[in-house]
Amino acid sequence: MPKIVQCVPNFSEGRDLDKVEKIVSVLKNKKGFKLVSYEPDSDYNRTVVTLLGDPLKIIDAVVESTGIVLELIDMNKQSGEHPRMGAVDVIPFIPITNVTMDECVIYANLIAKKINDKYDIPIFMYAEAANKKNRVKLPNIRKGEFEGMKDKIKEEKWYPDFGKPQIHPTFGVIGVGARIPLIAYNIDLDTKDIKVASNIARVIRFSSGGFRHIQAGPVYLDKRGHVQVTLNILDYKKNPIYRIFETVKMEALRYQVKVTASELVGLLPKDALIRSLRYYFKVNRLEFNKEMSLDNLTRYAIEYLKFRDFDKYKIIESNI
């Protein structure tokens, strides 16, 4: 069986669609891996790209796309709702089939070295690939963002893992990591009041007392005209989607605000969906058939978790 990893580079451009097309052009129609999706977000000014396939083929292509980004994006002129420290902000590797986490750490180090050698961009290793304890959590590294990194990187504590302690003047720095599948998940609230999203984010996220494996923050979506709680589920087995979704609904009640929908950014493993749908089936005294088709899983996810803009190709297993 071939080795399959998921690689999810995040690019700091989500508005100029011509630029986005140029960046992903070298990731499309390649042998050995699949470009599963790319989702430019104009509020975030960021595009999350999901690749699935042969790790070495993915590495070469992502190195190539980084070269295109270097020409197209100047971080001194970039802004958006999402925190960022580089034009390619992060490159995480996730083991999927026939690959261990240790191997993903090796792939992460491989691409980090290649990018630094070729473009002189400093790299920070994070999550399972972190070399220092305070670099395990990406937000620790990214704190201060592109603007603050100019000085931060000069402190010995924040010397990069690859490269000189000096940001690339237009590109910034990159975080390269290895991690278990993280679910990037947003919950829509039917209000324009950012304070409501902010209060609810505080309830669920670990850093202010909430669930242990949840990162969350508020965001206002200008185009859509409402706020959302944007969150990462770092361990969907311990903090399943349904529990977070239901807790947000419970908290929203006090503001008389409706939870209208939720959305995934990138993919999620089938197992994550099963663990949540099983809850709703049990609540409704329905028999859950864990062999159900991906089409049915998709249908029920839309029904119970109110997923919007969702189709079965958001489930990792649909793409293998």
Add this chain to the structure above:
Amino acid sequence: MPKIVQCVPNFSEGRDLDKVEKIVSVLKNKKGFKLVSYEPDSDYNRTVVTLLGDPLKIIDAVVESTGIVLELIDMNKQSGEHPRMGAVDVIPFIPITNVTMDECVIYANLIAKKINDKYDIPIFMYAEAANKKNRVKLPNIRKGEFEGMKDKIKEEKWYPDFGKPQIHPTFGVIGVGARIPLIAYNIDLDTKDIKVASNIARVIRFSSGGFRHIQAGPVYLDKRGHVQVTLNILDYKKNPIYRIFETVKMEALRYQVKVTASELVGLLPKDALIRSLRYYFKVNRLEFNKEMSLDNLTRYAIEYLKFRDFDKYKIIESNI
């Protein structure tokens, strides 16, 4: 203004009510402090006593009651649902009025020294009074319980803070601490199935991925014939009662189990009640008057949080 602390000694006897009466006799009708409540629990085989008042007067009386316990309880013959390591299992001090946490740490050390000098019982300091990082959390110290402590205390890592590294042969050891008001809270489930309580406890407690300031476990109440989730809320500002109560209700749905009631062990601060009732008032679009009487707070707590065996004297402020 006088200094007022709360002190909540836990005695490892909840079945023999004659013995319980003897133990609390020296805590009743004393000048300088009030015996607010004592609650023998036969399933737990434990009595939680709540004292409120002058710290030095409380210290003398608790030292005296420890002497009575030493004569009455033999831990080699004691068993119950609640983990325990000594005949007086824990003695925590909680700052209430005109007293700082640092002062409570001093009171904790004072009583620890007195008890050890007088009865040769080894003492472990915990929570804010801990001298070592691995002793901050009481369950770390108590792990292995009375039976395991015989050997554990001989490891240098677990030498007691007061006394020789050798348990008292019939009494065991005591944990003495200082802490913010902790809410000991149990939620009744309408089932005899301990697995349901166990699964739900796992969802909400920090150690297995739940809320950051929650400790929880399952317990079967033989006398009452149902299980409950027994929990400590270590920080009621960050993890308010209502949120835990509602999350347990949400999880119970999947087992088709009803949450029939909840109960406090010991007291809770008025502020904790206000923070939770405010949620239900907001959900129901009612105006919350934070100056409402303790009688009204009590009434609404019973209505919304389904508190059973509750009266206003469970609110700390009713006793001052």
